[in-house]
Amino acid sequence: MTTTMETSAPEHLTKTSRGEAVTLLEAISEALFEEMTADESVFLLGEDIGVYGGAFKVTRGFLEHFGANRVIDTPIAEGGFTGAAAGAAHMGLRPVVEIQFMDFISPAYDVITNYIATSLYRGAGPMPLVIRGPVGGGNRGGPFHSQNVEMAFFHTPGLKIVYPSTAYDAKGLLKAAIRDDNPVLFEEHKGLYRAPALREVLPDEDFVVPLGKARTVREGQDLTVVTYGAMVHKSVEAADILDAEDGLSVDIIDLRTLLPMDDDAIVDSVKKTNRLLIVHEDTRTGGIAGEIAMRVSEKAFEWLDAPMLRVTAIDAPVPYSGSLEDYFLPQVDDVVKAARYLAAY
Amino acid sequence: MTTTMETSAPEHLTKTSRGEAVTLLEAISEALFEEMTADESVFLLGEDIGVYGGAFKVTRGFLEHFGANRVIDTPIAEGGFTGAAAGAAHMGLRPVVEIQFMDFISPAYDVITNYIATSLYRGAGPMPLVIRGPVGGGNRGGPFHSQNVEMAFFHTPGLKIVYPSTAYDAKGLLKAAIRDDNPVLFEEHKGLYRAPALREVLPDEDFVVPLGKARTVREGQDLTVVTYGAMVHKSVEAADILDAEDGLSVDIIDLRTLLPMDDDAIVDSVKKTNRLLIVHEDTRTGGIAGEIAMRVSEKAFEWLDAPMLRVTAIDAPVPYSGSLEDYFLPQVDDVVKAARYLAAY
Amino acid sequence: MSDRDSYGLGRKELHELYRALRLTRTAEERLEILQKQGHVTGGLYRSLGQEAGAVGAAFALRRRDDGTGDFLAHTVRAAGALFLFGGDLEDFFRQYMAKGSGPTRGREANVHWFDFQKGFVGPVSPLGTMIEIMAGITLSFRLRGEERIGMVFYGDGASSTGAWHEGLNFAAVQRCPMILMVENNQWAFSTPTHKNTRVASFADKGPGYGIGADSVDGTDVLEVFDTVRRAATLVRSGEGTRMVELRYFRRLGHAQHDPQDYVDPALIAEWEKKDPLDQYRRRLINNEWATESELDAIDSEVFEACRVAAEKVIDEPKPHGPDAVDDVYTDVRVAYPWTRSEAPNPAAART
Amino acid sequence: MSDRDSYGLGRKELHELYRALRLTRTAEERLEILQKQGHVTGGLYRSLGQEAGAVGAAFALRRRDDGTGDFLAHTVRAAGALFLFGGDLEDFFRQYMAKGSGPTRGREANVHWFDFQKGFVGPVSPLGTMIEIMAGITLSFRLRGEERIGMVFYGDGASSTGAWHEGLNFAAVQRCPMILMVENNQWAFSTPTHKNTRVASFADKGPGYGIGADSVDGTDVLEVFDTVRRAATLVRSGEGTRMVELRYFRRLGHAQHDPQDYVDPALIAEWEKKDPLDQYRRRLINNEWATESELDAIDSEVFEACRVAAEKVIDEPKPHGPDAVDDVYTDVRVAYPWTRSEAPNPAAART
Numbered sequence A, B: 001m002t003t004t005m006e007t008s009a010p011e012h013l014t015k016t017s018r019g020e021a022v023t024l025l026e027a028i029s030e031a032l033f034e035e036m037t038a039d040e041s042v043f044l045l046g047e048d049i050g051v052y053g054g055a056f057k058v059t060r061g062f063l064e065h066f067g068a069n070r071v072i073d074t075p076i077a078e079g080g081f082t083g084a085a086a087g088a089a090h091m092g093l094r095p096v097v098e099i100q101f102m103d104f105i106s107p108a109y110d111v112i113t114n115y116i117a118t119s120l121y122r123g124a125g126p127m128p129l130v131i132r133g134p135v136g137g138g139n140r141g142g143p144f145h146s147q148n149v150e151m152a153f154f155h156t157p158g159l160k161i162v163y164p165s166t167a168y169d170a171k172g173l174l175k176a177a178i179r180d181d182n183p184v185l186f187e188e189h190k191g192l193y194r195a196p197a198l199r200e201v202l203p204d205e206d207f208v209v210p211l212g213k214a215r216t217v218r219e220g221q222d223l224t225v226v227t228y229g230a231m232v233h234k235s236v237e238a239a240d241i242l243d244a245e246d247g248l249s250v251d252i253i254d255l256r257t258l259l260p261m262d263d264d265a266i267v268d269s270v271k272k273t274n275r276l277l278i279v280h281e282d283t284r285t286g287g288i289a290g291e292i293a294m295r296v297s298e299k300a301f302e303w304l305d306a307p308m309l310r311v312t313a314i315d316a317p318v319p320y321s322g323s324l325e326d327y328f329l330p331q332v333d334d335v336v337k338a339a340r341y342l343a344a345y
Numbered sequence C, D: 001m002s003d004r005d006s007y008g009l010g011r012k013e014l015h016e017l018y019r020a021l022r023l024t025r026t027a028e029e030r031l032e033i034l035q036k037q038g039h040v041t042g043g044l045y046r047s048l049g050q051e052a053g054a055v056g057a058a059f060a061l062r063r064r065d066d067g068t069g070d071f072l073a074h075t076v077r078a079a080g081a082l083f084l085f086g087g088d089l090e091d092f093f094r095q096y097m098a099k100g101s102g103p104t105r106g107r108e109a110n111v112h113w114f115d116f117q118k119g120f121v122g123p124v125s126p127l128g129t130m131i132e133i134m135a136g137i138t139l140s141f142r143l144r145g146e147e148r149i150g151m152v153f154y155g156d157g158a159s160s161t162g163a164w165h166e167g168l169n170f171a172a173v174q175r176c177p178m179i180l181m182v183e184n185n186q187w188a189f190s191t192p193t194h195k196n197t198r199v200a201s202f203a204d205k206g207p208g209y210g211i212g213a214d215s216v217d218g219t220d221v222l223e224v225f226d227t228v229r230r231a232a233t234l235v236r237s238g239e240g241t242r243m244v245e246l247r248y249f250r251r252l253g254h255a256q257h258d259p260q261d262y263v264d265p266a267l268i269a270e271w272e273k274k275d276p277l278d279q280y281r282r283r284l285i286n287n288e289w290a291t292e293s294e295l296d297a298i299d300s301e302v303f304e305a306c307r308v309a310a311e312k313v314i315d316e317p318k319p320h321g322p323d324a325v326d327d328v329y330t331d332v333r334v335a336y337p338w339t340r341s342e343a344p345n346p347a348a349a350r351t
């Protein structure tokens, strides 16, 4: 597009090039900034992403740098502007849509599932479109500012779903998502955005993390934990406890991309440990654990020496008060308890 | 309400009382008619349900009989009128919403998942509301007139999901759904609506089929097939072949209510047969098979003598042409082949 | 309308209006104190400068507590309407402090609560939804031949949503007796109104739905009251749906965490001069509808009521964690996590 | 406008318009024959009486086949526009017959197809969506500083959807160079327009979005052409979004299966008198813009073209079943059912 401004990059968006550690949020900002710099067809749409820089400040400084034609403050119409993004993608642009809180993606459910995800199949060509935004609980946001939305879209052939747990992955996966010719739903756990423990010095080079590949977080022999997002860190905490107190070693798989799913990584690990625990923050019934269990049953049933189990949120809307929400969400202790049960099985 | 007209019931809605067999569609019409007659607070909302009697003629004659205050032709606004139904339910009415093709429920995704299903939890009291309409493929309807929608809503605590496979169940379950104080999504397979083989003489009395209870379609020893909807009949066909050609006896469970799911029925059967095949018409990844496998793993892992497998549609939009759609949909042969594999395992 | 016109309201009602304005202001100020003390869960959304819209409008409706009155769907910036409809001050604080003793038992935030006897339905966060809900509530009034009407508040930004359109259009066609109150405070978070709509006045949106629409200075409580009263009469007498735009300005950030540095301070200063409480107080005094001491007494009474209610609620218990599994269904209990309770482990041994 | 006004169009263009009207009519009549013969998959939706709306409007746009022209989002009742934008007649029949050789290779129905070089994007069934899509297509024109504009068709009933509102409002605010063409044929399936909206004219909906709107007799192809040409000039010159209402009547049922016994036959008879083809033909003859024999020649040429194209397509092969797994992703292949292919069984033995 014709309107890129030739100003130098704002300081807070170039930490990596100065060797500074970045948070997961900053990694996302950098990914957006670099892709927009490298490719004029990338542009942003969303509520309050311009002058305000987004509800979580992911796009702070972007409007000033890239101008109003590439950083578009939209009306409150998730369906409308996601649909518009799809139209722009038809014309060869590569829109990145921000949903202010992913809970509010539901008005776009129709256009995403019926139009966007089916576009290639219906013969309309590639659909390079990223829909990103904050998800997840633990922040006392109540039922409408805490949801995980993967399972609303997991049953949608044609869509990819990505959910990073580290700054490195967030940057590399988002860059890969923007370059992908398929529509990608990109979930960012708001509890990880500024988590100090996730600050990381990233390679000062253009890197991507390929979609569809899981990551082995740590190697272990006694049990496989398949997880993603914020639960990766709770699982690691649990694994530390299990190691220290029980002498158990846990293989932790971070899915990173939920759809399409990296079956091989899961199956290989289960074939090694013979025990599977699935941990997800999202609610239980119809959660992703089911699909994982089904695939493991199909591909590695013989290797299972114990039932596949899961630790998840309970089947309820996300409650507002801290005491309820803490009960609602899966906790480190739950992982520990379930792992012990499985190890002893 | 004040407007019920005192005309006698139209002939086509009283077949059961005259001892005549009814189709699944007629059973649904009778259920609606009887509930509206018995309870003045039941009323209907939907597109073209009045003078036209609905795209599939489920409500033919209703407008004339019950009047325009109880059979409301709506604007094309699934979100709007489903939301309005929720408002009316707050006021003690019991709305039954028709979605013309269930594919078009997606504009109501927001209000169903965020408002309707969370209403009780948020303290707003019961939400007696039924959302019903035709689903399913095999009719060359293409991607937007063939979908099964259970998995869009299966991950929604607070909602019930019903999917009948026989005329008897359709009538009894719909009556139970209308009397239920929770929101119920009611899926009607359009391929079953007028299937001659499903014509049935129903008891001439007020009966309900309780929500949440599966039905054993036939008893068997060698294998459990868990299924629902149109696939019940394909599974029965397959079981006949397996019986005749292989001497295999298949336990077939028709879930009837998908949410909440009747774990006991599934688990009891698996404990008997030690082999589980799940058959659903809906697409594969993220289909209900996963949740079933997960629960069986949790509750009956020790009883499994073979991997849990599934027969499903492929992961794609529903294609339009018959040759593609037939390939896309699970067929009797697929069930037979998978069952043989499991039996021989 | 002359500044001397009291629109037929007597002294008592004029004072009642003043009290409702003051209560809104003071209750929210008390919330700020509570928030600084760490007692408030989640965001805090002020209505500073918008109080007269909610208060004037709600005052024009029939408020009952036996399930026969008019109906309100408020927003977080229309707490004044909620109070006038009988929303309890203690419950207000309970909600903001996520207490188990509150009307939603800690499940939902702030003004998101319900009382169908008193006639109000709290919002959900997804914007626009409440138009659909209120369309259905008022549809039920029409279907049953009840003389009740409903009023739904929403912001200028919410008018961009599909839910707003579907709900409004359904209501218009169905002649639902409902008044849409658009709180045009000129901002939707950081987004100015002209980025949410290309119209200059929201009243221009009425004709596109075939319904009547008014626009009123939302800082003038009596003007709002009079406009809505007239709209309510039309709606109640069978005209169906109508719209009223409240024109004012959001003088604080979107929520407490928003410094609103995107707003020209001069504009804020200008709107401060049109403060609805100051304005109305002057008018009461100038017209001798109230004395300074009468109004001071109301101020202190309200201040005390807020202080006492808040103090009382602070010490009330938090919800009990395991209650999180209740009330998902009326008749089905969702499972306790087996890793938490003493329930048996899920996997049983083959016997 | 006088009946003698040709709006600056020459003989050639006037004939071209006639041909496009005739082609729409005849191609659809051919579909009816094909359907009776059992060759058509799915429903058949006629545009009888509405042909002039699509044809006149599309004729007013810049049609190119190199990806630089204006853009069309048609509907099933706007096949005439599709043809004018270069939609191939054989492809039209291929789509209706679900042939593997068709542009969507049997995946999608009827006019649901695409050619971004020629500048058209086919609809999806969920109504309203295409407004959003076209908002984005035309947004890209504005962002890139291209002089192109877009035109999206939809029915009166579709205007009730949230997608319509969100897409339109977004476009209006963003000054997307797009014309919304509402095909007001007075019915949405069996539902009369007054049950979808309370407005008398769809042009009344423009001001609610701050955009200009026209309403035109949709049976008069030159009137439509002229109205849209003027609208297009405004839209192209930076005014942003506009609306045009086409007023006419759906003279056949919603689809072939609908006997439309809910429609007063007298009304249908009345609208038959305003048939767009008859009207235009009379006008061409009366004004001596064409001779009977010239028009007869066009009629026969079109009839033959449709007959030949249809015959040719009938024998083309159906799609190959296993192709159903292609093109779900650009780069990931979804699985063949293991029960169908010779692929290994999913469950492997522990070694």
Ligand SMILES: Cc1ncc(C[n+]2csc(CCOP(=O)(O)OP(=O)(O)O)c2C)c(N)n1
Pocket: A047, A076, A078, A100, A104, A107, C077, C125, C126, C127, C154, C155, C156, C157, C158, C159, C161, C183, C185, C187, C188, C189, C250, C254
């Ligand atoms: C569908 C939806 N999208 C986004 C949001 C996030 N959000 C909450 S309030 C708000 C701004 C609302 O502005 P307006 O409607 O004008 O109300 P105001 O806050 O000015 O009273 C936004 C974008 C939401 N609640 N719902």
Ligand SMILES: Cc1ncc(C[n+]2csc(CCOP(=O)(O)OP(=O)(O)O)c2C)c(N)n1
Pocket: B047, B076, B077, B078, B100, B104, B107, D077, D125, D126, D127, D154, D155, D156, D157, D158, D159, D161, D183, D185, D187, D188, D189, D250, D254
């Ligand atoms: C969201 C949605 N709901 C319902 C339908 C089913 N449907 C298909 S066409 C139609 C009527 C459309 O009427 P209108 O928009 O006036 O177009 P027309 O058929 O008159 O050209 C309906 C209800 C749909 N396609 N999409």
Ligand SMILES: [Mg+2]
Pocket: C155, C156, C157, C183, C184, C185, C186, C187, C188, C189
């Ligand atoms: Mg606002």
Ligand SMILES: [Mg+2]
Pocket: D155, D156, D157, D183, D184, D185, D186, D187, D188, D189
């Ligand atoms: Mg129409």
